[in-house]
Amino acid sequence: MTPLRDPEPRSFADLDAAPFPVFAPGSVWLVGAGPGAPGLLTLMAYHALTHADLIVHDSLVGEAILGFARPGARLLHAGKRGGKPSASQADITETLIEAARAGDRVLRLKGGDPFMFGRGGEECQALAAAEIPFRIVPGISAGLGGLAYAGLPATHRDINQSVTFLTGHDLKGELPTAIDWPLLAKASPVLVMYMAAKHLTAIAARLLEAGRPPDEPVALIANATLPDQSLVRLTLAEAATPRPLPTPAIVVVGAAVTLADTISWFDAAESRGMMG
Numbered sequence: 001m002t003p004l005r006d007p008e009p010r011s012f013a014d015l016d017a018a019p020f021p022v023f024a025p026g027s028v029w030l031v032g033a034g035p036g037a038p039g040l041l042t043l044m045a046y047h048a049l050t051h052a053d054l055i056v057h058d059s060l061v062g063e064a065i066l067g068f069a070r071p072g073a074r075l076l077h078a079g080k081r082g083g084k085p086s087a088s089q090a091d092i093t094e095t096l097i098e099a100a101r102a103g104d105r106v107l108r109l110k111g112g113d114p115f116m117f118g119r120g121g122e123e124c125q126a127l128a129a130a131e132i133p134f135r136i137v138p139g140i141s142a143g144l145g146g147l148a149y150a151g152l153p154a155t156h157r158d159i160n161q162s163v164t165f166l167t168g169h170d171l172k173g174e175l176p177t178a179i180d181w182p183l184l185a186k187a188s189p190v191l192v193m194y195m196a197a198k199h200l201t202a203i204a205a206r207l208l209e210a211g212r213p214p215d216e217p218v219a220l221i222a223n224a225t226l227p228d229q230s231l232v233r234l235t236l237a238e239a240a241t242p243r244p245l246p247t248p249a250i251v252v253v254g255a256a257v258t259l260a261d262t263i264s265w266f267d268a269a270e271s272r273g274m275m276g
């Protein structure tokens with residue numbers, strides 16, 4: 001039996017009265033903004049945006065999301081833009097701590113999920129050491145949201161019982177040395193890679209060396225969930241050859257990629273029309 005619904009349908013405006021946790025002055029909320037489409041913000045992220053005094057955000061967080069900020073909120077960009085070096089991690093944490101100590105409600109807003117290749121852990125350690133109260137609001141990571149918008153299931157019963165998320169980029173911008181590529185190639189049927197476009201040729205070469213088939217499908221999903229989302233399909237052998245690739249992008253290696261042929265649903269052109 002379906003339970004009866006509340007006779008008063010709820011609207012988005014009711015969120016203002018919803019029992020969200022109090023965003024206390026002097027605290028920091030570390031919030032994931034999702035992969036880009038504003039509709040993929042969590043309700044808690046929206047609540048934080050409309051209550052923060054200071055918003056310290058990454059380059060991956062676009063205007064469409066920042067537009068929800070409370071009028072009068074201060075916005076501070078902390079991240080790489082136009083090839084300029086990013087603000088140092090120490091400077092960012094110092095800014096968060098100083099602002100919280102001055103009594104601001106500080107929103108640290110990151111693309112995707114703050115704990116998925118987002119240095120969220122480091123920032124929380126610094127806040128904990130400084131005895132600043134903080135809260136973490138998870139977000140939809142690009143490695144899941146991007147796949148959904150490309151029609152590419154991260155798991156599928158006939159294909160994989162595990163999926164591996166990895167970065168193609170270490171702290172210095174090099175191919176990560178801590179990854180055991182032969183073991184990974186053998187153990188993980190589907191790889192979902194962040195920050196992997198720059199070193200894709202080297203990654204593909206390592207996977208081929210480790211025995212992955214040259215015709216294994218690879219997908220690169222760029223600007224996922226946004227009006228300029230694009231998909232590049234390659235074989236692993238093709239991925240081992242240098243070529244210009246759009247970014248930011250998630251790279252997926254494995255048979256799951258072919259499912260996009262039938263499941264792909266997002267029409268980026270249509271979404272451009274809706275926004276413009």
Ligand code: SAH
Nearest residue numbers: 112113116118141142194195223224249250
């Ligand atoms: N914390 C983020 C990841 C930060 S690392 C998350 O959970 O999604 C930055 C990398 O994320 C980019 O280099 C790219 O690989 C990926 N990324 C973030 N947003 C993306 C998007 N809209 N489309 C494709 N890739 C994206």
